[in-house]
Amino acid sequence: MSLEYPDNLRYVDTHEYVGLAADVATIGVSAFAVDQLGDIVFVELPEVGDTLVKGSAFGSIESVKAVEDLKAPISGKVIDRNDKAIDAPEIISTDPYTAGWLLKIQVADTSELDGTFSATEYRVKVEGA
Template sequence: MDFPKDLKYHKEHTWVKVEGNRALIGITDHAQEELGDIVYVELPERGSDSEQDESFGTVESAKAISELFAPISGRVVDINEDLADQPELINDDPYDSGWLVEIEMSDPSELDSLLTADTYKKYIEEEKG
């Protein structure tokens, strides 16, 4: 399983890639693996606001509906429209073409509360028991 070092991770299994005051958000390799084939994604509208730790959408696999929790607060400036017809991009390429939304951060200091690749990896190992 892959956890790129240049990303920050949220305990609800989303990642953040910071570019200036903007951040790309997606779900982790671990999350897509646990979910299995993703068949539907519901994302927020462009221009809507999301709050750190709050739900901003859902991903659905054959068996389960999972809430997406925002790793960081801000305004949604872009969404990945390819996912409407190709939700499998999240399985195939969770850190690149399977990204979910782009957010303009309202409080970049929230980034400090996120995990590094190493601590996230440890966290999921502990979660598994």
């Protein structure tokens, strides 16, 4: 099965993605993570105003199979969160990149994205293709 990884996003080992527009990053989980988790039934996200530190847990995502920590792919201050994903976590499963985003953060240092994966690199890493 071929999963979608939009080219305009960057990806990390823990399967979160980052979409950067100026100094605002949109964070979510990749289609690969969704595929591995199965049906997502619950998501816990930080509050607007909270600060994320790259590599640290900022919430959790729960499926019928597992509960996983969400790890910050970049540091910054939460300026928006997707309450629709909290209320109806299945949108993360059906549309992880558009309707199923998780957070928008004001980025502290965009150079933290150095070392993240392009869509092609991420596909090779997770699918071996």
